[in-house]
Amino acid sequence: MREVVEPRAREAPSALVIVGQPVAQSLSPTLQNAALRHAGRAVVYTRCDVASTALGPAVDDLRRARTGGNVTMPHKEAMFTLAAHTTAAAERTRAVNTFWWDGDTLVGHNTDVDGVMATVAALCSGGVHGDVVVLGAGGAAAAVLVALALSPLTRDARVLVASRTRSRAERLVALAGGRTTALAHMTDVPWAQAGLVVNATPAGMRDSDDVPVPVESLPAHTAVFDLVYRREGTAWVRDAKARGLPAEDGLRMLVEQGAAAFACWFGEPPSRDVMWHALGVPRPDARAPRP
Numbered sequence: 001m002r003e004v005v006e007p008r009a010r011e012a013p014s015a016l017v018i019v020g021q022p023v024a025q026s027l028s029p030t031l032q033n034a035a036l037r038h039a040g041r042a043v044v045y046t047r048c049d050v051a052s053t054a055l056g057p058a059v060d061d062l063r064r065a066r067t068g069g070n071v072t073m074p075h076k077e078a079m080f081t082l083a084a085h086t087t088a089a090a091e092r093t094r095a096v097n098t099f100w101w102d103g104d105t106l107v108g109h110n111t112d113v114d115g116v117m118a119t120v121a122a123l124c125s126g127g128v129h130g131d132v133v134v135l136g137a138g139g140a141a142a143a144v145l146v147a148l149a150l151s152p153l154t155r156d157a158r159v160l161v162a163s164r165t166r167s168r169a170e171r172l173v174a175l176a177g178g179r180t181t182a183l184a185h186m187t188d189v190p191w192a193q194a195g196l197v198v199n200a201t202p203a204g205m206r207d208s209d210d211v212p213v214p215v216e217s218l219p220a221h222t223a224v225f226d227l228v229y230r231r232e233g234t235a236w237v238r239d240a241k242a243r244g245l246p247a248e249d250g251l252r253m254l255v256e257q258g259a260a261a262f263a264c265w266f267g268e269p270p271s272r273d274v275m276w277h278a279l280g281v282p283r284p285d286a287r288a289p290r291p
């Protein structure tokens with residue numbers, strides 16, 4: 001029987017990893033190692049590239065070494081099933097992006113929810129004027145749906161989930177309940193009513209020119225949130241800003257989910273300034289006002 005626990009490690013991890021495939025592009029080691037050094041902690045955060053078929057043995061190795069860390073695609077849902085103890089956020093999303101050990105017991109949590117909430121609060125401070133459209137139905141989309149339900153800015157909005165694989169969207173909608181509807185494909189989205197569009201697919205991650213939906217399809221008031229991040233910004237966010245739409249990529253979410261994970265592992269928050277500095281981009285609050 002799975003036990004639901006508080007999001008706080010009893011013992012700080014002795015090493016940290018990001019588990020996923022691919023992980024070479026992840027900026028988590030960059031920002032976490034900077035924060036660890038700044039906090040005077042002799043812990044190193046490394047990448048752990050693991051195929052889906054090798055996740056079980058890899059987790060056994062991490063257990064022996066008492067290594068905690070983060071989880072990225074495609075393992076968030078599998079890590080949820082492997083965790084014997086989970087937090088309320090992991091239960092709600094059925095996905096784990098942060099883990100640690102309580103003795104031999106794997107504890108799974110989800111701080112992507114914190115990252116999404118922080119970004120929605122910054123991007124939509126004046127409210128959301130229309131539907132929220134979520135593109136994709138994986139582990140990150142699950143965190144988006146939970147955050148949308150928790151945020152006072154979005155909890156009354158109608159939410160539409162458009163996914164390549166309809167069954168995955170239906171599963172998420174069943175978890176989210178309420179005002180959430182599954183759509184078969186992006187071509188079914190009533191774009192004219194969109195107040196906020198969230199990209200939770202990897203579009204733009206490998207091919208820097210790829211966009212999840214052309215911004216020309218969106219009304220002039222729509223806010224755009226791309227979970228994908230690049231130091232130089234994503235093509236979708238650049239296109240949206242060029243059209244005058246409020247838009248953010250996934251860097252703020254990356255920092256906020258990382259800061260929340262750090263606080264769970266070590267019982268104290270990291271320096272967000274140090275994390276942003278390590279990324280080499282200005283902290284968004286300090287960026288120039290939008291056009």
Ligand code: NAP
Pocket residue numbers: 072073074076112115135136137138139140141163164165168199200201202203205227228229249250251253254255257
């Ligand atoms: P995931 O579990 O693999 O789910 C990906 C979703 O995108 C699935 O619904 C998948 O559909 C869909 N998809 C994949 N390729 C697609 C394509 N070419 N066209 C349309 N749909 C496509 O991945 P995830 O963990 O949810 O992550 C999704 C994205 O969010 C990744 O790019 C990840 O880097 C980003 N992310 C960013 C942060 C951050 O801190 N900024 C945090 C978490 C995730 P199928 O089911 O049909 O394959």
